[in-house]
Amino acid sequence: MDKPKGVAFLLSQLGAYGAQRFAERLRPLDIEPRHVGLLRMISANEGASQQELGERMGVVPSRMVSFVDDLEDRGLVERARNPKDRRAYALHLTEKGVKMLRQAMLISVEHNEELCAPLSQDERDVLAQLLDRLAGAHNLVPGVHPGYRHLR
Amino acid sequence: MDKPKGVAFLLSQLGAYGAQRFAERLRPLDIEPRHVGLLRMISANEGASQQELGERMGVVPSRMVSFVDDLEDRGLVERARNPKDRRAYALHLTEKGVKMLRQAMLISVEHNEELCAPLSQDERDVLAQLLDRLAGAHNLVPGVHPGYRHLR
DNA sequence: TATTGTTATACTCTATAACTATA
């Protein structure tokens, strides 16, 4: 009766659904998907300042404050003063933060497993490769979610 | 250095990116992606009440009010009193609404074209089929976006 | 009493701009 839905809608629908499911899985850890992204970012850029990270993620400075607060309140990151420039912080994961990131990555693997369960291994590989090519062709930065972004 | 990103992240990233692009394309029409979904819903269920539609889309009644207001303000839908039950409305598209939906569908086609441009026709077919299977296996309702939903 | 739609309210999220402390 109705035209088949396009790829764009399916991507948005599945993407939003997956994000919700991932959030549910993270709930016991008391963090959200975006916090995992930030933990990853800090881990991959130890010692970077808040605003350096914010720029990479497309997050405005004022938002970075509460974003980092969330993790600091949970004892997952520490703000160390940068001795070279005492205006800036040098962010780094605590031991607890490293463990949390590790747990979140495990949950992420489980989550991917669940999401792809309906597909064979070959099909998953094909899907991953197609999605990866699309993301690359549209200049999406690995690990940086558009939902973080303040576009301007 | 880092593990390859999973399918789940790519889906979420591409889905959010695509939704943003689609919103940009719709801007000249002065509507948003969700309004297209609602127009489609009304079109496919002429005469249904606000709350009937809301239930199908997972939108709470109070939110449906302003949602339908958006379209009524633009002259795209009309609230007709249902003579059988004067508490309820019978929603239907105006002529302008029908045209608007048609235009939005054209834009949607262009949008899909742009998003899939990096892939060959065969690859698009494979991708569409894989995504469709995933959506079906996870019980996602065609045309109903999780972002509409109030999950309880 | 129950139901449809509406309004009131409160809460969350976020961007802008003003501010502070350093540089």
Place this chain on the structure above:
DNA sequence: TATAGTTATAGAGTATAACAATA
């Protein structure tokens, strides 16, 4: 003067609950 981070503020979005009209 300029920059890193913070705070103040205002606007948007949305859910809950109270409400009016009708059943």
